[in-house]
Amino acid sequence: MSSEAISSTEYIKHHLQNLTYGRLHDGTLGFAHTPEEAKEMGFWALNVDSFLVALVLGALFLFVFARVARSATTGVPSGLQNFVEWILEFIDTSVRGSFSARNPLVAPIALTLFAWIFLMNLMDLLPIDFIPLIAQAMGVHYFKVVPTTDPNVTFGMSIVVFGLILYYSLKVKGAGGFFAELAFQPLPKAAMPFNLVLEGVNLIAKPVSLALRLFGNMYAGEMIFILIALMGATWASASIGSAVMFGSQILLSLGWGIFHILIITLQAFIFMTLTVVYLDMAHQEHH
Amino acid sequence: MNINATLIAQAIMFGLFVWFCMRFVWPPITAALAARQKQIADGLASGERGRHELELAAKRSSEVLHEAKQRAAEIVAQAEKRGIAVIEEAKEQAKVEGNRIITGARAEIEQEVSRAKEQLRENVAKLAVAGAEQILRREVDAKAHADILASLKGGL
Numbered sequence: 359m360s361s362e363a364i365s366s367t368e369y370i371k372h373h374l375q376n377l378t379y380g381r382l383h384d385g386t387l388g389f390a391h392t393p394e395e396a397k398e399m400g401f402w403a404l405n406v407d408s409f410l411v412a413l414v415l416g417a418l419f420l421f422v423f424a425r426v427a428r429s430a431t432t433g434v435p436s437g438l439q440n441f442v443e444w445i446l447e448f449i450d451t452s453v454r455g456s457f458s459a460r461n462p463l464v465a466p467i468a469l470t471l472f473a474w475i476f477l478m479n480l481m482d483l484l485p486i487d488f489i490p491l492i493a494q495a496m497g498v499h500y501f502k503v504v505p506t507t508d509p510n511v512t513f514g515m516s517i518v519v520f521g522l523i524l525y526y527s528l529k530v531k532g533a534g535g536f537f538a539e540l541a542f543q544p545l546p547k548a549a550m551p552f553n554l555v556l557e558g559v560n561l562i563a564k565p566v567s568l569a570l571r572l573f574g575n576m577y578a579g580e581m582i583f584i585l586i587a588l589m590g591a592t593w594a595s596a597s598i599g600s601a602v603m604f605g606s607q608i609l610l611s612l613g614w615g616i617f618h619i620l621i622i623t624l625q626a627f628i629f630m631t632l633t634v635v636y637l638d639m640a641h642q643e644h645h
Numbered sequence: 646m647n648i649n650a651t652l653i654a655q656a657i658m659f660g661l662f663v664w665f666c667m668r669f670v671w672p673p674i675t676a677a678l679a680a681r682q683k684q685i686a687d688g689l690a691s692g693e694r695g696r697h698e699l700e701l702a703a704k705r706s707s708e709v710l711h712e713a714k715q716r717a718a719e720i721v722a723q724a725e726k727r728g729i730a731v732i733e734e735a736k737e738q739a740k741v742e743g744n745r746i747i748t749g750a751r752a753e754i755e756q757e758v759s760r761a762k763e764q765l766r767e768n769v770a771k772l773a774v775a776g777a778e779q780i781l782r783r784e785v786d787a788k789a790h791a792d793i794l795a796s797l798k799g800g801l
Contacts, residue, residue: 376651378647378649380649397647399647400649401648401649401650402649403647403650404649404650404651404654405649405651408655409651409654409655409658412655412658413658416658416662419662420662420665420666420669420670423666423670423674424665424670426674427669427670427671427672427673427674428669428673430673430674430676430677431677432677432680432681433681435681442674443674443677443678446671446674446675446678447678450675462667462671463663463667465671466663466666466667466670467663467667469670469671470659470662470663470666474659474662508651509648510648510649510651510655511651513648513652513655514651514652514653514654514655514656514658515655515656515659517652518659518660518663
């Protein structure tokens with residue numbers, strides 16, 4: 359609990375609000391102090407917490423990997439190099455498994471997605487009130503530490519993937535080939551409008567499902583952490599009941615946290631694999 | 646949970662990260678991995694080659710050893726044969742030499758015998774003459790009968 363005075367609803371709302379920077383009601387630039395204020399900022403606002411955490415984690419991943427890459431030896435690898443090579447080979451194997459065309463861009467995309475999303479998801483395992491309390495002590499109202507519980511972040515990545523799908527579809531199949539793929543199947547050419555609607559939805563569903571799956575899983579996971587954390591709220595009164603609640607909070611967050619280790623890895627892996635599969639489909643000449 | 650410009654920021658960030666990864670992270674590490682793989686493969690191949698060479702060398706050395714043994718046995722056999730031949734030859738030579746010595750000794754003995762006979766003959770004649778002289782001293786002049794004695798000696 360960030361404060362004794364606030365209700366459960368306020369606690370949950372507080373935890374689900376990003377630190378948003380944008381044009382305030384009175385026309386000046388600044389941070390939103392309430393969810394309503396953040397909403398009013400419209401599109402031209404920035405979720406500073408998501409942005410900063412994503413930036414720091416991505417930079418950390420690239421810093422470590424680039425350092426290993428610069429000093430990579432062909433001899434006996436050091437511990438860190440071994441670890442990095444292990445991840446790289448894992449990515450390389452899965453990319454080789456699901457991507458049949460030749461494109462030097464795909465494997466780095468897969469690696470970046472996997473490592474970056476994994477690190478962002480990993481923030482979910484930090485104690486739920488830890489960062490917000492520190493932020494509050496520093497005078498920051500909101501701080502949502504898991505970037506992947508922000509749809510902006512997941513859609514930001516999936517839109518880039520979507521752009522790549524369109525680009526490579528057009529590049530490999532040509533405009534005519536891509537249109538044919540959308541219009542002349544699965545039904546015969548006569549049913550072109552129907553086909554177009556069907557395949558169009560199919561195409562749009564790729565980035566949307568990619569982003570929503572990650573967002574939904576992480577958001578739900580975060581939500582459960584928040585609900586578990588609420589159990590300890592009754593600690594205020596020193597009774598046997600509250601002690602039991604407090605104990606079960608600890609046990610439940612431990613259990614959910616352990617289970618969540620699987621989820622965060624799995625979600626990062628799914629996002630990466632589906633991206634590779636979609637790009638592979640974009641490279642396929644025909645179905 | 647509002648969609649806002651974070652979306653664009655995230656997309657740009659993602660693009661930059663991918664570019665960086667593709668430029669500075671992926672190629673050097675995969676290159677190192679490939680190089681190590683090649684090194685290991687080469688090492689294994691050369692190990693295999695070394696093993697093969699060792700096998701060949703062992704085979705050759707045993708062959709050489711075998712040949713040497715055969716040669717040694719041949720030489721020993723030859724030497725034995727030669728030794729026997731030498732002994733045979735020596736025996737033969739000794740026999741020849743012995744015969745020669747025997748022949749020489751026989752000739753010498755014969756010579757000795759004939760010389761002894763000669764001497765004996767002379768001595769017998771002298772003895773006969775001396776006997777006769779003794780007998781005839783009283784009756785005959787020795788000088789007058791010398792020619793008779795000489796012809797007698799020749800007739801012996």
